[in-house]
Amino acid sequence: xxxxxxxxxxxxxxxxxxxxxxxxxxxxxxxxxxxxxxxxxxxxxxxxxxxxxxxxxxxxxxxxxxxxxxxxxxxxxxxxxxxxxxxxxxxxxxxxxxxxxxxxxxxxxxxxxxxxxxxxxxxxxxxxxxxxxxxxxxxxxxxxxxxxxxxxxxxxxxxxxxxxxxxxxxxxxxxxxxxxxxxxxxxxxxxxxxxxxxxxxxxxxxxxxxxxxxxxxxxxxxxxxxxxxxxxxxxxxxxxxxxxxxxxxxxxxxxxxxxxxxxxxxxxxxxxxxxxxxxxxxxxxxxxxxxxxxxxxxxxxxxxxxxxxxxxxxxxxxxxxxxxxxxxxxxxxxxxxxxxxxxxxxxxxxxxxxxxxxxxxxxxxxxxxxxxxxxxxxx
Numbered sequence: 001x002x003x004x005x006x007x008x009x010x011x012x013x014x015x016x017x018x019x020x021x022x023x024x025x026x027x028x029x030x031x032x033x034x035x036x037x038x039x040x041x042x043x044x045x046x047x048x049x050x051x052x053x054x055x056x057x058x059x060x061x062x063x064x065x066x067x068x069x070x071x072x073x074x075x076x077x078x079x080x081x082x083x084x085x086x087x088x089x090x091x092x093x094x095x096x097x098x099x100x101x102x103x104x105x106x107x108x109x110x111x112x113x114x115x116x117x118x119x120x121x122x123x124x125x126x127x128x129x130x131x132x133x134x135x136x137x138x139x140x141x142x143x144x145x146x147x148x149x150x151x152x153x154x155x156x157x158x159x160x161x162x163x164x165x166x167x168x169x170x171x172x173x174x175x176x177x178x179x180x181x182x183x184x185x186x187x188x189x190x191x192x193x194x195x196x197x198x199x200x201x202x203x204x205x206x207x208x209x210x211x212x213x214x215x216x217x218x219x220x221x222x223x224x225x226x227x228x229x230x231x232x233x234x235x236x237x238x239x240x241x242x243x244x245x246x247x248x249x250x251x252x253x254x255x256x257x258x259x260x261x262x263x264x265x266x267x268x269x270x271x272x273x274x275x276x277x278x279x280x281x282x283x284x285x286x287x288x289x290x291x292x293x294x295x296x297x298x299x300x301x302x303x304x305x306x307x308x309x310x311x312x313x314x315x316x317x318x319x320x321x322x323x324x325x326x327x328x329x330x331x332x333x334x335x336x337x338x339x340x341x342x343x344x345x346x347x348x349x350x351x352x353x354x355x356x357x358x359x360x361x362x363x364x365x366x367x368x369x370x371x372x373x374x375x376x377x378x379x
Contacts, residue, residue, distance in 0.1 A: 055115040062116050074113045086110070163207045166214035174217055182212050228344045234337040244334025247312070248326035248354070254312035255323075257330035259338055262305045269301060271308040271318065271327065281319035289324040293332040296349040297342040304338075306331060329354065 063070070071077040078085060090106035097105065155161055169175075175183075186209045190198070198205035207214070235242045240260045247254040269290065271279035280286040290308075294301040308327055315323070332351040336343045346352055367374055 055118070058112065059116055071117055073117050074110065077113055077117070159207060162214045162218070163203070163210065166210040166217060167206060169217040170210065170213065175213060179213050179216065183209050186211065228347045230340050230343055231336075233340050242334050242338035244330050244332065244337055246326045246329030246331070246333060248322045248329070252312050253315070253318075253323045253326040254310070255326050255330040256309045256311055257306055257327070257334040258309070259304050259306045259331070259334040261338075262303055265300075265302050267302045267304045267306070269306040269308075269331075272310055273307070279318055280324065281317065283319055286319060286321065286324040289321075290327045290331060292328060292349075293335050293346055293351050296345050296351060297335055297339070298345070299335070299339075299342070304335075306334070 069080070071080060086106055086109065089109045090102055093109055094100050094102050094105035100108065156165075190205070190208060194208075195205060198208055233242070241258050242260070244257045244259070245255070246257070269276055276287045276290060280290075291301055294304075308330060310318070318324075318327075328351060332346050336346060336352065343352070365374065366372055
């Protein structure tokens with residue numbers, strides 16, 4: 001448990017998160033990603049499909065039991081069985097299931113007979129089956145990702161998404177003076193009535209004000225739409241080792257990660273032969289930064305042996321965010337070399353990208369030459 005909480009407990013700098021719009025995504029971002037049912041916008045369609053399949057299996061069971069007795073409607077059924085009517089069937093069912101009241105049992109019988117008599121190829125059922133199968137992703141596998149991209153594309157065209165995205169980019173200070181002037185104009189152009197109507201949902205007025213800004217930043221975060229290059233694996237055939245490099249802050253931190261599969265499920269991650277807890281001085285948030293690529297690629301780090309070698313200048317300690325970032329990049333690159341398909345999630349999560357900015361250089365006016373300004377003394 002880290003003693004310092006606050007800034008150290010969570011990686012708060014923009015370098016680590018890459019300002020990703022999709023922190024908690026409610027839709028899959030790469031093929032095969034599992035989406036919990038509760039978060040799925042398509043869950044209602046999924047339920048509909050499930051009930052449809054249930055009706056189908058019920059029908060198959062009936063055909064098996066009755067020896068292929070088929071009827072077009074409920075009346076047909078009662079006509080074909082002699083001396084049975086709705087009430088008698090209801091009584092039989094309520095006798096079998098004592099918790100059901102009589103009218104509930106009758107309703108159950110009617111419902112079952114309805115689903116048995118409904119032809120499987122009726123236009124409505126056929127349509128619902130097509131639509132749901134398409135939406136739930138039960139279509140041909142090769143087209144699956146393309147369909148998804150098209151769906152995402154439509155989603156990003158909606159007013160809601162544009163508003164959200166404009167607010168997000170606004171909060172990242174992507175605007176300039178001209179943008180603010182236009183926003184101010186847009187706001188002043190709205191009549192009092194319009195303003196009241198729009199802000200009744202405390203949301204729509206944002207779109208009216210940020211309309212031009214949203215058009216400006218529309219293409220900003222398109223990583224979810226861009227395909228990912230996949231290279232052939234680069235693994236040493238004799239040892240099974242793959243190599244990845246990561247660096248940060250110029251020549252200061254340069255790491256090479258050696259990774260190989262561990263079939264015994266007891267793999268370890270070491271830095272210069274020392275376990276991460278020693279190398280990173282028990283700072284849990286740095287250790288999990290290094291393990292993050294495994295999480296993103298849906299892998300268990302115990303299935304791999306990783307050793308990180310430092311090739312930069314000799315540092316007294318690696319227990320800082322910049323070194324951890326370099327290690328993370330080395331591990332991510334190594335995983336990519338070993339399992340090329342893992343490049344998709346890793347690239348989408350931004351673990352293979354760096355923003356190439358140096359530390360502030362040496363310049364006067366700052367005590368440490370970097371960021372601490374001198375205190376002003378009266379003179």
